[in-house]
Amino acid sequence: MKKIKKYAPMIVFLLFIFSMGFAFLLLPKKAYSPSEKRYLASFPKLSVETFLSGEFGKDFEKYLSDHMTGRQFFVGLNAYANLAQGLNGVSGKYLSGDGYIINEPLNPIDNRLDENTEIIKNFALSIDVPVTMTIVPSTGYIMNDKLPLNHLPYEDEKYFESFENSFKESNVNFVNLLNPFKEYTKNGDQLYYKTDHHWTSLGAFRAYQLICNSMAITPTPEEQFSVETYQDFYGTTYSGSAYWFNPADDIQLWVNPDNTEENITVEITEGQKTTESHSLFYKEHLTEEDKYPVFLDGNQPFVRITNTNAPDGTLIVVKDSFAHCLVPFLADNYKNIVMVDMRYYKGSVSELIESENADQVLITYGIDNLATDTDLLWLK
Amino acid sequence: MVFSSLLFLFLYLPFVLLVYYVTPRKFRNLFLFVVNLIFYGWGEPIFVLLMIFSTIVDYVHGYFIDKYRSNKKLAKGLVVSSAVINLSLLGFFKYAGFIADTLNVLPFLNIPSLSIPLPIGISFYTFQTMSYSIDVYRGDSPVQKNIISFGTYVALFPQLIAGPIVRYKDVAYQLDHRRETMEQFTHGVKVFLVGLAKKVLIANQMGLLWDSIRESGEANGILGSWVGIIAYSFQIYFDFSGYSDMACGLGNMLGFEFLKNFNYPYISKTITEFWRRWHISLGTWFREYVYIPLGGNRKGIPRQILNLFIVWFLTGLWHGAAMNFILWGLYFGIILIIEKFFLGKLLAKLPNWVSHIYSLFIIILGWVLFYFEDMNALMAYLGNMFTFSNGIIGSTALYYTLAYLPLLIAAAVASTPLFSNLYEKLKEKRFMWLAETALCAVALFVCTASLVNQSYNPFLYFRF
Numbered sequence: 001m002k003k004i005k006k007y008a009p010m011i012v013f014l015l016f017i018f019s020m021g022f023a024f025l026l027l028p029k030k031a032y033s034p035s036e037k038r039y040l041a042s043f044p045k046l047s048v049e050t051f052l053s054g055e056f057g058k059d060f061e062k063y064l065s066d067h068m069t070g071r072q073f074f075v076g077l078n079a080y081a082n083l084a085q086g087l088n089g090v091s092g093k094y095l096s097g098d099g100y101i102i103n104e105p106l107n108p109i110d111n112r113l114d115e116n117t118e119i120i121k122n123f124a125l126s127i128d129v130p131v132t133m134t135i136v137p138s139t140g141y142i143m144n145d146k147l148p149l150n151h152l153p154y155e156d157e158k159y160f161e162s163f164e165n166s167f168k169e170s171n172v173n174f175v176n177l178l179n180p181f182k183e184y185t186k187n188g189d190q191l192y193y194k195t196d197h198h199w200t201s202l203g204a205f206r207a208y209q210l211i212c213n214s215m216a217i218t219p220t221p222e223e224q225f226s227v228e229t230y231q232d233f234y235g236t237t238y239s240g241s242a243y244w245f246n247p248a249d250d251i252q253l254w255v256n257p258d259n260t261e262e263n264i265t266v267e268i269t270e271g272q273k274t275t276e277s278h279s280l281f282y283k284e285h286l287t288e289e290d291k292y293p294v295f296l297d298g299n300q301p302f303v304r305i306t307n308t309n310a311p312d313g314t315l316i317v318v319k320d321s322f323a324h325c326l327v328p329f330l331a332d333n334y335k336n337i338v339m340v341d342m343r344y345y346k347g348s349v350s351e352l353i354e355s356e357n358a359d360q361v362l363i364t365y366g367i368d369n370l371a372t373d374t375d376l377l378w379l380k
Numbered sequence: 381m382v383f384s385s386l387l388f389l390f391l392y393l394p395f396v397l398l399v400y401y402v403t404p405r406k407f408r409n410l411f412l413f414v415v416n417l418i419f420y421g422w423g424e425p426i427f428v429l430l431m432i433f434s435t436i437v438d439y440v441h442g443y444f445i446d447k448y449r450s451n452k453k454l455a456k457g458l459v460v461s462s463a464v465i466n467l468s469l470l471g472f473f474k475y476a477g478f479i480a481d482t483l484n485v486l487p488f489l490n491i492p493s494l495s496i497p498l499p500i501g502i503s504f505y506t507f508q509t510m511s512y513s514i515d516v517y518r519g520d521s522p523v524q525k526n527i528i529s530f531g532t533y534v535a536l537f538p539q540l541i542a543g544p545i546v547r548y549k550d551v552a553y554q555l556d557h558r559r560e561t562m563e564q565f566t567h568g569v570k571v572f573l574v575g576l577a578k579k580v581l582i583a584n585q586m587g588l589l590w591d592s593i594r595e596s597g598e599a600n601g602i603l604g605s606w607v608g609i610i611a612y613s614f615q616i617y618f619d620f621s622g623y624s625d626m627a628c629g630l631g632n633m634l635g636f637e638f639l640k641n642f643n644y645p646y647i648s649k650t651i652t653e654f655w656r657r658w659h660i661s662l663g664t665w666f667r668e669y670v671y672i673p674l675g676g677n678r679k680g681i682p683r684q685i686l687n688l689f690i691v692w693f694l695t696g697l698w699h700g701a702a703m704n705f706i707l708w709g710l711y712f713g714i715i716l717i718i719e720k721f722f723l724g725k726l727l728a729k730l731p732n733w734v735s736h737i738y739s740l741f742i743i744i745l746g747w748v749l750f751y752f753e754d755m756n757a758l759m760a761y762l763g764n765m766f767t768f769s770n771g772i773i774g775s776t777a778l779y780y781t782l783a784y785l786p787l788l789i790a791a792a793v794a795s796t797p798l799f800s801n802l803y804e805k806l807k808e809k810r811f812m813w814l815a816e817t818a819l820c821a822v823a824l825f826v827c828t829a830s831l832v833n834q835s836y837n838p839f840l841y842f843r844f
Contacts, residue, residue: 008817010566013573014397016824020390036836057423061387065835068386075836078829086786090588109596150782153775242836 023069030067034289035239040066072244079242088148093241097146100194101237101246102139103368105154111371113159119376120363121170126380127350129316129358132215134175134207135163136199136322136366139192142181159367175214177207193249196235197368198292201227201252201325208329215360220332225254233291251291253281256332263309264331269302270344280305280328295324301344305337314358318342318349318379323364330362342375349379381422382541383626384579386831392419393630400634401560409532409555412634416535420501427499430469435531437465438509439524442516446523455517462513466506473502478701501541503698507665509534512548514669521549529555538630542623544641544661547668551636560635568632570816573823575625580827582791583619586611589784593777597760598770604777605764606744611784613747614791617646620659646795649735650727651715651742662698666691688720689713699750704758708749715742 004011032039044050044059051057068074082090094102124131140147141156160178167174181191184206191203199207205222212219233251261278268275285293296303299321310332317323317330317339327339338356340349353361365373381388396415403411421428441462448454471479473496484490512533515521524530533555539546593600593608600608624641631638645658655663671691677684689710696709719727727735748765752758764770773781781788793799806812 005813007562007566008813009569009573009820010562012817012821013569013824016821017390018394018398020828021394024390052425054423054425057425061385062835064391065386065832068390068832068835071832071836074825074829074832077825078833081826081829085585087585087783089783150779152779242833 020069024064024067027069033066035072037239037290075242076244080245083243089151091241093237094140094148094151095241095243095246096143096148098194099247100139100143100146100192101241101243102143102147103197103237105138105140105152106368106371108155112373113162113367113371116370116373116376117163117166119379121166121172123349123379124170124172124361127353127361129353129361130173130215131171131361131363132173132175132211133167133363134177134211135160135370136203136207136364137178137181138367139197141178142185143192156367173214175207175211177210180206180210193233193235193237193251195233195238195246195249196290196292197237197366198235198322198325201254204322204326205254205329208326211326211330211362212333217333220256220329224258225256228253228255230286230291232289234289235292236290239290251286251294253294254329255281258309259307259331263307265304265306266296267304267306268297268300269304270300280331292321292324296327296339298324299341299344301341303339305331305339307331307335310335313360314338314356316340316349316353316356316358316361317364318361319364320366320369320373322366322369323362326364334360342373342378346378381419383623383630384576384827384831386828387422389828389831397633409526410528412536413528413531416532416537416540419537420535420540424497424499430499430502431505431535432531434466434469434505434509435527435534438462438512438534439527439530441513442523442530443525445513445517449517449519459513459517463510466510470502470506472496473499475697475701482703504543504545505534505540507545507662508548511545511665511669515547515549521552524548524552524555526556536631536636538627538634538636539638542620542627543659544624544627544638545665546638546661547665550639554636558635564632564635564637568629570629570820571632572626572629573820573827575622575627575629576827577823578618578622578625578794580622580830581823582787582794583615583617583622584830585784585787586615586618586791589780589788590615592780594761596774596776598764599774600764600777601771601773602765602768603773604781605761607773607777607781607788609744609748609751609761609765611788612751613646613744614788614795616747616750617642617795618791644795644797646740646743647736647797648739648743649732650719650724650739651712652719652724654739654743655712655716662695666695670694685717688717692716700753702753703755704749704753708746711746711749 030040031042041059041063043063044056046056050059065071079091082088083095088095089104092104094104096102120131120133137156137160138154140151141154144154156178160176163174164176181203185191189202189206190200191206192199205225209219230251230253231248233249235249238246238248259280264278264280266277266280268277280296281294282297283294285291285297292298296305305327311334313334314336315330315334315338317327317337319327319339319341320343323339327337331337336356338352338358340347340352349361352358381392383389392415399415400408400411417428417431420431441458445455445458445462448458476496512521512524512530516523524533533546533548533551536546536551589611590608593604593611596604621642628638628640639661641659641661643657643660645654648654648657671687674687674690675683676687692709692713693706694709695712696706699705699708727738745762748758748761752761807816
């Protein structure tokens with residue numbers, strides 16, 4: 001016993017490094033990490049050439065850290081250890097009140113908000129179809145009272161003022177969500193997820209109402225929808241922050257009972273391949289941890305939604321992922337909706353407008369994406 | 381390979397320890413020699429040849445210096461030859477690009493810019509091998525006739541890439557006669573974990589703080605700029621001393637005992653004292669192999685001042701091939717000369733807190749010189765530190781300062797001997813073994829967590 005006491009640190013150390021080493025060597029490896037949504041490094045190619053150049057050595061280290069035993073556990077431990085030191089936000093996400101995990105504000109100096117606004121204005125000038133633009137405020141700005149005391153400032157107020165001014169002197173119909181969203185939140189609406197950077201279905205529905213009003217069309221009334229709620233949704237801010245003890249979100253599908261297989265067709269085109277489905281919701285994604293792709297199957301280059309019950313009209317949507325839960329509402333107002341994601345769609349949007357004989361263009365971005373997006377350059 | 385990596389901790393180290401301890405004593409140096417090369421060559425196998433070349437060259441020099449000891453001229457020639465070869469290696473790999481760039485200032489020259497990759501640790505091991513030839517020549521250490529033992533010394537992995545600079549005479553006996561014990565191993569584990577925690581839990585975080593603040597430039601205000609450079613001062617100390625601790629701890633695990641490289645430098649009351657506590661093995665090296673051979677203080681005051689300038693010029697240059705490192709060295713040279721001839725006596729009379737503030741001020745200002753290779757950026761940062769025109773503290777800097785405040789305080793306390801003194805007082809207490817072991821376990825887990833986290837790259841906004 002005396003000896004054990006004396007050598008205890010050595011014993012603990014050796015046990016730990018040897019079991020970590022053996023566990024790595026012996027346990028089976030996973031190919032895919034669902035929480036990171038990426039394929040893990042595969043065993044590097046060993047040849048005389050890759051070895052001598054040192055490439056093998058470097059790739060092997062990547063492989064090792066990707067497949068370290070207990071990786072998920074250690075990443076979580078690291079997150080909570082940082083938190084214990086007062087470092088809330090080093091992962092770029094704040095653990096906030098009521099289980100909200102909120103992305104830190106966009107970089108106030110190095111961002112592309114002005115460039116992208118300019119691109120959109122010029123685009124609107126170059127076409128003869130009305131353009132409506134809406135930008136989703138950041139969760140941190142709207143849910144400000146949930147944030148930890150010490151956080152970087154969210155300057156949405158300033159940004160939205162400059163959007164407002166900038167679009168005023170253009171032919172873009174800018175639907176400003178900032179103040180309405182603050183009001184709704186004050187009245188108890190949950191507009192954003194707690195564990196994901198997106199808005200909730202309610203948030204998207206509120207925006208839908210405001211957009212319809214500004215375009216002088218009638219939104220489907222709230223009572224028309226039957227709301228289905230699904231539990232255990234763990235979104236991107238959850239998996240990015242590694243606060244594994246944080247409770248899950250609920251995710252709601254707002255289903256209009258009038259839209260059935262009979263009248264709804266969704267076609268997703270990727271490259272040469274087009275797949276067809278007859279529901280606005282891709283429920284197979286509800287079994288996954290990140291359930292947000294239930295809306296229009298996640299990020300796709302080109303999506304066409306047709307609703308034979310809807311009034312005549314064609315809407316073109318240029319968007320990021322925030323639109324996925326907004327556009328299903330608009331399917332009640334347009335017979336034909338074409339949605340393109342500039343990150344993957346490299347065709348000309350003005351040609352698309354012409355060939356589709358479009359009546360209206362809607363541009364929808366979350367403010368963080370708009371600030372970093374470099375693909376709007378393709379908007380021509 | 382670096383110590384603070386998963387590869388080292390969980391594959392290389394267990395393998396080395398396991399095989400080392402089952403290998404008969406006779407072959408342990410040979411085994412160490414081989415794994416040293418694996419350690420060194422990982423990521424850059426080609427430089428193993430350089431290491432072997434260094435080993436052979438210095439072995440041969442040592443051998444013949446010893447053999448022709450009676451022929452003063454020849455022996456001296458051999459020492460010079462050894463120094464020239466070592467310094468040429470260092471000069472070529474580390475300084476060629478810098479020298480070319482500097483010479484290009486001359487209008488009639490146009491040397492194409494060189495990009496020679498720097499072999500890791502070359503500044504450390506060339507100094508070690510030089511010390512060997514010189515010590516053998518001076519009769520300060522015995523010649524090593526066994527090339528394996530010698531090779532083990534040159535490339536000994538614990539101190540190979542970031543020191544301490546172990547002089548041959550300090551480990552000559554240990555190389556062939558060390559006896560590993562469990563006490564020493566256990567002690568090594570503790571020292572290693574202290575070093576690992578210093579590096580991973582403090583230095584890396586302070587690095588993040590420094591990066592975040594530095595990027596905001598003028599917007600930081602005067603106080604923000606000071607917090608930034610203080611964070612960098614902590615980063616560099618905990619990084620470097622953490623690495624030295626890990627080296628000493630690993631040495632212990634293999635039966636070696638290295639000399640201490642850092643002794644709480646930030647508690648110094650003078651800059652003279654600071655340099656006795658900071659990177660001790662480098663200071664010792666320059667004193668023994670440059671300052672004293674140049675005559676030290678024995679040839680009159682003007683000569684002493686010149687000698688000090690030479691030593692501090694070289695110390696600066698050793699830290700990096702750029703102008704700011706030379707300035708940094710000379711800056712300390714000048715301050716040391718001033719302290720030596722009058723300020724030192726004055727400081728001794730002043731209250732302690734004044735001397736502490738004086739020293740920290742000089743040291744921190746030194747780190748600004750040390751960090752910025754670009755002179756414009758250097759002047760801009762210094763400007764921010766001494767003007768109120770940019771405000772007291774910017775909102776970004778304030779946010780980061782508050783977030784890192786607990787860690788800044790912990791780093792400040794850990795820069796003093798407080799914890800070490802407390803440990804000495806408590807270590808005989810009844811349950812101390814339990815507390816100590818628990819701390820080791822916590823350090824291991826949390827450091828591993830931080831290392832694993834570096835590879836955690838959520839890929840969330842993209843499709844695949």
